[in-house]
Amino acid sequence: MTPDNLTPEAASGATAPEQRQDESSGLKGLTPKAKKQRLDRLAELAAVHADEKGRSLWAEAFRRVRKNPAAVIGAIVLLLFVLVAIIGPFLVPYSPTSTAWADQVKEGQNIIPGPSSEHWFGLDHNGRDEFSRVIVGARQTLLVGVVATSLGLLVGCLLGGLAGSAYALGGRRGRQVDNAIMRVVDMLLAMPSLLLAVSVAALLGPSLITVMIAVGVISVPVFARLLRGSMIAQGHAEYVTAATALGVRRGRIALGHVLPNSLAPVLVQATLTLATAIIEAAALSFLGLGNPDPAVPEWGVMLTDALTRLEVAPRLTIYPAVGIIITAFGFTLLGEAMREALDPKLRK
């Protein structure tokens, strides 16, 4: 509804013919007084509008998240992680792949030099600077997590959105479409996540892209189920009935009305999925399905290499492990806080 329709003149039906003509072209041709009246009325309407709106779901959720100390800690951890991942690689003291100090490492005698003023985290088993590797590895880890989650989010929302809107708005045929899609989704859901990832990884051969796709596939059924459920719940909302009554096309109701209102739980899940994505990627590395390119340090691969040397140099395990745990914890804290903030049952 445009504010034009709500001007007193229009409402009372007392608009002069010449004024009505001008309605489409805005305020042109109106007498100054009428113009002023209309503008005042518009401002008034806008004010009333803003007032009635109160706080939106998101603004309210944001306020609640900010008040939650766990969320603040999570957000700070993530901010640091993202900063390190983006800026860190430009500031590292050495190249993460340089094996210039390989002569100091004697694996046969179990000698891997530890931290020193030159190498803050010591050297790794190939004589590379561990500190530089951990920092550069953060970028790789963030990249895998974000790309994998986005992939799962995209495909999952496509499937779930289609099923959800078909069910909510499509009548009997829609329910059949929904049923067909959800059967496939349920099948994916029935597979243990790691095995799903392993099957994808086996299909595509080991590479960085494979890891991202494999980890992304795991979350597809989760996002699909979530969005579908959320959309079906929204399908009963009054605004859907209102939009239908106004003759809005079903495609537009689904995309413009139901979908934006259904996204909240999906975005919360995406935050939580970022945590699992990082852990699953590490598990894939552990099973030998990780990124085979040794030129790019990645926490999962570093961890796997280090675990076999736990006796000799436990610190090599600790750095990437702590990195993964803290990052995943940050995402989990923030995600859980967001979930709580958006849960209507816990509000107030």
Added chain:
Amino acid sequence: MFRYIVRRLLQLIPTLLGLSLILFLWLHRLPGGPETAILGERGTPETRAQLRHDLGLDQPLWVQYGRFMKRMFTGDLGVSINTHRPVVTEFMERFPGTVELTVSALIIAIGLGIPLGYLAARKRGGLLDYSSVAGSLLGVCVPIFVLAYLIKEVFAVKLGWFPSAGRQDVAIDATRVTNFYVLDGILTGEWDAAADALKHLVLPAVTLATIPLAIIVRMTRASVLEVLGEDYVRTAQAKGLTERTVRGRHIMRNALLPVVTTIGLLTGGLLSGAVLTETVYAFTGIGQFIAESIDHRDYPVLMGFIMFVAIIYVTVNLLVDVAYGVIDPRVRVR
């Protein structure tokens, strides 16, 4: 109740059929096709062509799928490329170990998780509440193979309290009846064998239990909190029922429903975790075998395992739904 179970069983058929189709296509799309999977890198073009013909790979896809399904139904999952033994035989030998491991992990997770979650909810905002929530959030963030290595390093290597690898000491000459080592020991009365197998189970089971424990604690806490706010709990307390009755009949019976569902959904995660845990502890169950098969690109084994796991998963969830029907009579009607 019977009709409910039958209906649920019928609903499984399309899911399993679809899964088999996906697996069939997956095996087909693998780089090099099934003949590479069987011959490995050794095959010459002639042997490949011969094998393609022998396997019927030159026939239409739907004919192949039909044969694939027939083999599935007769319990033939092919032969492992790595060990050259039937996949089903390998599974049957190793499955008991994984069952012992996952069931022990579940017992630990449920036995600790439900009381902890309940107490955390009852003492909301207290120390126990905060620590169990923080602990459960942190618990799911630790990669399980890292945890496995750390626990092994501390309790097996450094302290020497528990054995670090295997399911039973090789020096023990135990009689095998069911391949469930603990059960075998009890059945045959070889108590030292049973005790030793149990000792070998402790560390892997504790490791595997962490993530389910974290999830169960959080789920129980949230669920109990919700029920505590219900009118019927207040009514029950107001009419002077004992704490015990209120807890057992009013709070827990209602709060446990979502927890039971969650436990069913944990099966998949437990089996994934078993692959990692068993590898670290050299525990000869299916999980370790699968990790080896991934290493060797042993596709028949992987495919068989996925089908196998899917069947377990849907069966467990069927049982959960049935349990749900028992706990909550309302479910049966729907």
